[in-house]
Amino acid sequence: MADQKQSPEEQWRALATKALKGKDPESLNRKSPEGVQIQALYTKDDVEQRNTDSGYPGQFPFTRGPYPTMYTQRPWTIRQYAGFSTAEESNKFYRAALEKGQKGLSVAFDLATHRGYDSDHPRVVGDVGKAGVAIDSVEDMKILFDGIPLDQMSVSMTMNGAVIPIMAAYIVAAEEQGVASEKLSGTIQNDILKEFMVRNTYIYPPQESMRLVADIIEYTSKYMPRFNSISISGYHMQEAGADSALELAFTLADGLEYVKTAVERGLAVDDFAPRLSFFFAIGMNFLMEVSKLRAARSLWAELMKEYFDPKNQKSMMLRTHCQTSGWSLTAQDPLNNVIRTTIEAMAAVLGGTQSLHTNSYDEAISLPTETSSRIARNTQIIIQEETDITHTVDPLGGSYAIESMTSDLKERALGIINEVMEMGGMAKAIEQGYPKRKIEEAAAIKQAGIDKGDLTIVGVNKFINEKEDPVEILDIDNTDVRNRQVELIEAIKEKRDKVAVKEVLEQIKTSAESGKGNLLELAVEATRRRATVGEISTAMERAWGRHSATSQTIKGVYESVYQSDDHYQEIKHKIEAFAEEEGRRPRILVVKMGQDGHDRGAKVVATAFADMGFDVDVGPLFSTPEEAAKQAIENDVHVIGVSTLAAGHKTLIPELISILKNQEAEDIIIVAGGVIPVQDYEFLRSVGVSAIFGPGTNIPKAASEVIDEIRAVKA
Amino acid sequence: MTVSQLAKGIKAGKRRPLAKGITLVESSHPSDQEQAAQLLTHLAEDRDTIRIGVSGVPGVGKSTFIEAFGNHLIAEGHRVAVLAVDPSSPTTGGSILGDKTRMETLSSREEAFIRPSPTSGTLGGVAKRTRETMLLCEAGGYDVILVETVGVGQSEFEVSSMVDCFMMLMLPGAGDGLQGIKRGIMEITDVMVINKADGDQEKLALQAKSEYEHAFHFLQTRLPDIPVRFHAVSALKNKGITEVWSSILQFIDALKQQGFFNEQRMSQNLSWFKRLAEDALIEELWRGEHNREMAEQLKKGIINNEILPSVAAKKMVSIIKKADSN
Secondary structure: OOOOOOOHHHHHHHHHHHHOOOOOHHHHOEEOOOOOEEOOOOOHHHHHHHOOOOOOOOOOOOOOOOOOOHHHOOOOEEEEEEOOEOHHHHHHHHHHHHHOOOOEEEEOEOHHHHOOOOOOOHHHOOOOOOOOEOOOOHHHHHHHOOOOOOOOOOEEEOOOOOHHHHHHHHHHHHHHHOOOHHHOOEEEOOOHHHHHHHHOOOOOOHHHHHHHHHHHHHHHHHHOOOEEOEEEEOHHHHHOOOOHHHHHHHHHHHHHHHHHHHHHOOOOHHHHHHHEEEEEEEOOOHHHHHHHHHHHHHHHHHHHHHHHOOOOHHHHOOOEEEEEOOOOOOOOOOOHHHHHHHHHHHHHHHHOOOEEEOOOOOOOOOEOOHHHHHHHHHHHHHHHHHOOHHHOOOOOOOOHHHHHHHHHHHHHHHHHHHHHHHOOOHHHHHHOOHHHHHHHHHHHHHHHHHHHOOOOOEOOOEOOOOOOOOOOOEOOOHHHHHHHHHHHHHHHHHHOOHHHHHHHHHHHHHHHHHOOOOHHHHHHHHHHOOOOHHHHHHHHHHHHOOOOOOOOOOOOHHHHHHOOOHHHHHHHHHHHHHHHHHOOOOEEEEEOEOOOOOOHHHHHHHHHHHHHOOEEEEOOOOEOHHHHHHHHHHOOOOEEEEEEOOOOHHHHHHHHHHHHHHOOOOOOEEEEEEOOOHHHHHHHHHHOEEEEEOOOOOHHHHHHHHHHHHHHHHO | OOHHHHHHHHHOOOHHHHHHHHHHHHOOOHHHHHHHHHHHHHHOOOOOOEEEEEEEOOOOOHHHHHHHHHHHHHHOOOOEEEEEEOOOOOOOOOOEEOHHHHOHHHHOOOOEEEEEOOOOOOHHHHHHHHHHHHHHHHHOOOOEEEEEEEOOOOHHHHHHOOOOEEEEEEOOOOOOHHHHOOOOOHHHOOEEEEOOOOHHHHHHHHHHHHHHHHHHOOOOOOOOOOOOEEEEOEOOOOEOHHHHHHHHHHHHHHHHHOOHHHHHHHHHHHHHHHHHHHHHHHHHHHHOHHHHHHHHHHHHHHHOOOOOHHHHHHHHHHHHHHHHHO
16 A cells, blocks of 8 residues: 555655566656657646646647647648659549549659759659659640649649749649639748758759749749748658657758748748748657647747747748658558558647648558559548547647657757757758758668667568568659650740740849849749740759759768677678778778669668778769769779669669670679669569668668678679 | 789770779788789889879868869860878778769769778878879879878878879968968978858958968978969869969979979889888888797786896897898
């Protein structure tokens, strides 16, 4: 019996200690990757200590939601991100999805378009139509939205690099559909800062890119009052390895930088701030993710008030889109991904998102099929229509744990934001490489945790399914798409008034140089005259050049997690032995070919391999097979590791191998890693790839296999 | 590939044999080292080349500068090899060699050969390899060799002892004058380049340039009759690069006119010879099979207080003397 004089808290402590066989209950507390202390038990005292009253939804600081009635009045928008192949194919897909309960569109463009290249450009042979739809001109855009009334359908477009010509194509396509721009609703991502941090689909240098952001904010605030001029994105940061605090802090700091830019342009904060929107990733840390969205809203409101003091409440109100984490999906036992996505979707909804994309279970393997897209969409419909979650606003509000974690996470993120502000804001911090370094460190630590088994991923490092059933996949015949696009470009160029096009492209270049005028306005005119996406991009590139990033690589972080792990030491010895015999360390070139800029995988592999004892050459982003071969030969590497996520591997890897052969370098072996469907393994092996590492590969094991492969060639 | 095949391939300007040759030179394997020596003997020949050292602190923009500078050299009809000496050697593990990610256009040029070297081994080892790699590149038809080093430890001095002209890159941080420069750097600098003279920093860079000019005026420089040259450039915006190159050409001309050019290379070779002999001697002293045993015995003796270190040292060296008289 507990002592009568003990408080309930003391009684709990005594009971817990007993349950733990004498151990202090504090030992159950743990540190989250964010550095937030997670308590085994939260109580009323925790909420009182933190002094967090989250108040009412629809009221400053909006912790409980931007709107007073939230989903009780209207649920979030089901907005699935999709696009592939040609505009016709994507259009068909959109129309089918809208019929089956999807509410908004979200366009995925192919990488060639993202980087401002028309489909006929020699650098993008492997990229056209692959990870999104190929859009070269307004004609493609018109086909894309054929039969979809743009005055009624809200359209989200993930575009940052080639944001000017794509916005122009959208505006002109609507115009020719008979829809005036003030009726258009939707969102353009237009978030270039995070491109320089993680996603790498930029075109121009940072300063010039920021001007484009301002041009778009200015244009939309004048002509497109219902359109979100920017979607400030943390999504790609989490995907690149950031924890929730880093994601939150860097995203809001990006937001402040954009507001500052627009204010410096002469816009009044209340004229554009209500049309800023956000975009977060939702991963598997359920309670932390719910807290993140709540913390994001109140932190944004407070920061906006402090820095810009808007008069309109809406200027402080954070509205967000969310997407379930693609990184959390596994290629192994992929049906598990349905469950992961459901849990993540629940977190997004309980956190109060305004719209949501749920991933398809096969996205760690290939592009979504019809079946997997349907399941993904239904995940949201089921939460909306079969559960009671939408019947109450912010149902987790007031939970001791959620309120405490919201407050702790907020504090943590604010600390990072203040650091960034001391550096002079996000643009300056990015110049110094600070956010990138932080994110890459977090990624390397996380990977080591998984490889070591500290972090569980079912089907990958625990309860592995020995007999996997083959999964149906969607394969795009990229050559066909490209041929078709090239034909269309030629047809357009044939028919248009060449002098008029040349004239307006010249004006774009001049405006880029002088800093005067609005480039979106000029691009709209150029698009009316049938200038292509690539031509408009090039006109600006002629003034500004194409940006190439300086890349930093970290060392020692991966190893720090392992310290005295026996298995890891074994692999290090194996590599040392190789070096002793060979007279040099094994040398690997880690390279990405094509226009895909997602380099988390390549970076993590580079730093882990170096820690284990490889000499690692890192190739420039966006390499062609020729460039990769030249670098491999000059550095006389033993092996090239090709990191591929965007499905260009079937074109680019055979080309790389044939170039190596032509230069008598066939003894350099090729391994491939990333998102490669099992169906392609046979093909890749037949062209000469020595080993293939899918998502979830244990890196020390892969290193050991690579050494074996090198030895096999030498023998 | 045999040594003579390699030599033939290198002379024919082929990329693959040159790269393989460099691997031999870099190898720590005794049989590779022997082959490397043969290869270098095959290729020995006087060639009309310019060797330039490029140094500066991390963040000064070396790679960006070399990207712009190298492209300019190629436009002028040269073939350029870039070698990187990075002494920031980790104690364990391999290295990450990311240089080419920062020389994107240069690295894809047919007329350029870029080879960053891993950092394992001693600094002397790195320098040895770089010297010999340089000779291989020259044999392969590259007539301008850029040896890049990050300014850590003794690396600038190592590099300056193997090039014709040593270029120091500086940041525009004006105001602290010469205080920000490591001791001894002024004495080896032939050309000083203040990078990042663009945007807000242009003024600062120009100011820094005149401050350095003023400060150097009172210093003993490397060559009393050939003045040090100063430039403010923006590698990023490709401004001032042409001027740096013509400055270097003038410097080389002056060296040649005064007869210093060959003299310098000769004396570099002589001190290189001395250095190699010393290294080999030390290697022999501690690694020779018989010597190792002896050394172990003497060490034990010292630990047990049976022999004085000074006496032990004399005994140790006497072995080499004996070997000599045999």
